[in-house]
Amino acid sequence: MxxxxxxxxxxxxxxxxxxxxxxxxxxxxxxxxxxxxxxxxxxxxxxxxATPSFFQPGHLYALNIWRFHCAAVAPHPDTGEPQAIGWIRISDGSWTTYAYRAAEWGEDWTDITPTTRKDGRS
Structure with missing residues (x-):
């Protein structure tokens, strides 16, 4: 739903x-x-x-050793600022929930969705 x-x-x-x-x-x-x-x-x-201006739901992104799978984009309830909510793979290889603000998008994230497996590995 x-x-x-x-x-x-x-x-x-x-x-x-x-x-x-x-x-x-x-x-x-x-x-x-x-x-x-x-x-x-x-x-x-x-x-x-068009080139996206923020994370897109269902996409997997890479930044250095980090992987972020965006599950949803929603406005923050107080500020209205877009928040990308999803899963980030941390240094030990496990996944944990995380949310990125629009201001964090400018950090050279690369959309790697088509070339990765479900677990985020190439």
């Missing part, structure tokens, strides 16, 4: 149609879709073929 589906259901339960005459639920869902697409880099005129 996607995050959008959960959010849509929760909003519709909370704002029953008789209490939502101005269409707040649909407005919030449209805003969520726009922010999600922007975080994924799909809102640019070039679309999905």
């Amino acid at each position: 996607s995050a959008r589906t959960v959010i849509a259901h929760a909003l519709r339960v909370y704002y029953a149609e008789d209490r939502d005459p101005s269409g707040l639920v649909e407005t919030l869902l449209a805003q969520y879709d726009a922010e999600r697409d922007e975080a994924r880099g799909k809102s640019s005129p070039a679309g999905a073929d």
Whole structure:
């Protein structure tokens, strides 16, 4: 079940149609879709073929000895800043959860998704 589906259901339960005459639920869902697409880099005129400006869900990245598998991108609840949430392989070879801020994207991460195995090794 996607995050959008959960959010849509929760909003519709909370704002029953008789209490939502101005269409707040649909407005919030449209805003969520726009922010999600922007975080994924799909809102640019070039679309999905454009160079991403941040981590992309489902992709595996390399930086020196580090590997980061991005599972999701979501806005921070307080700041709204995009956060890449996923798994990082640490020095002993094990994986642990981690979140990167948009400011950390500029660190020469390389998308290695097509050339790696599930465990992040080449």
